[in-house]
Amino acid sequence: MDYFIIAVTTFAGLAFHAWLFIRFRRWIERDLAYSIAGSDPDKRAWLLGRLGEAKAQKIKRRDLQAWLEREIQHYPTQRAQQ
Numbered sequence: 001m002d003y004f005i006i007a008v009t010t011f012a013g014l015a016f017h018a019w020l021f022i023r024f025r026r027w028i029e030r031d032l033a034y035s036i037a038g039s040d041p042d043k044r045a046w047l048l049g050r051l052g053e054a055k056a057q058k059i060k061r062r063d064l065q066a067w068l069e070r071e072i073q074h075y076p077t078q079r080a081q082q
Helices: 002-037 041-056 061-072
Strands: none
Touching: 002 041, 002 061, 041 061
């Protein structure tokens, strides 16, 4: 019985640490996109979509900042038509 308790506690601790690690990585990636986008909410939303595209293309973490900076250059600017 003691081994069972130790095994369950160890597994729960490892699972929790893995969950935290994944959450921290996601927060770091999101904050990177926010810092590149600036304070414009539309630009932030657009760049978060591009971040999803980067994950789909399996862009490596070390290349992510450069990739996002290249993508922000293609942000569609909308000018007020008068």
